[in-house]
Amino acid sequence: MDGRRLRSARTKQRIVEAYIALLRENPRIPTAAQVAEKAGxxxxxxxxxxxxxxxxxxxxxxxxxxxxxxxSAALDFEGDRETRIRNHVRGRSAICEHWLPLWRAVIVNQRDSAPLQSRVMLMRQAILKRIELSYVAELSTLDAVDRRATLIAIDALIDFESWSRMRSFSGLSVEEAQEVWIAAIDRLLPPTPIS
Structure with a gap:
């Protein structure tokens, strides 16, 4: 890439990062002037x-x-039940902690944009896929109806707003909130089949 294109790509990245940083500071959608100022x-x-x-x-x-x-890709799908649950929760909570402000902005504005709606759908599908990969052994013991219900329950449990309620409303630390999710997922999953 020539120097001019590289500078332009860096500028574009800084603008995106400024937009996200502003959302973390204030849940209102930032203006172009605010983004420009933040990005420099x-x-x-x-x-x-x-x-x-x-x-x-x-x-x-x-x-x-x-x-x-x-x-999510960096996390391990292997190990015993407890390890898999802890890895899944650790990864999901890090994503929620980091991306909650942007997620809220996306959700609020998705009705106005088909491309935004499709991105929300892709994100939700990726979350479900991660759940399936994390708990393939346990989910394999269920019939289709119970499997779907368990996936829906875990997906609802580990939603961004669930994380926000635990952290903001209930005042839990990251570790305390993770323990809540770990215990709840463990209760939702059927017994792990013996290999």
Whole structure:
């Protein structure tokens, strides 16, 4: 990549990161001027890289999704039941802790955008896939109806808003909130089959 394109890509990345940082500071959707100031660029630079704020929101969502997938991919699906539950919860809680502000902005605005809705659907499917991979042994013992119900229950349990309620409303530390999820998932799963 030549120097000019590299600088432009870096500028674009900094703008995306500024947008996300602003959402972490305040749940209101930031303006182009706020993003530009936070990134250290002009408003013109923002609109040279993104035709509108919706495009910037999509880019931030794509960035978050890629980061979340990378975080999840690094976790181990192997081990005994307790290890798998702990690894899953540790990974999911890190994603919730880090990406909750952006997730809220995406959810609030998804009705106005088919591309945003499709990204939300992809994220939800990735979460379900992670659940299935983490608990393949236990889920394999269930019939289709019970398997689906268990997946839905675990998915609802480890939702962003569940994490937010435990952390903000209930005042739990990260470790305390993780222990709540670990105990609940352990109760939801059927017994692990003996190999």
């Amino acid at each position: 660029y002009s408003v013109r630079s923002v609109f040279e890289r993104f035709p509108d704020l919706h495009s910037l929101r999509l880019a931030a969502t794509d960035h978050a999704f890629a980061q979340g997938v990378a975080q």
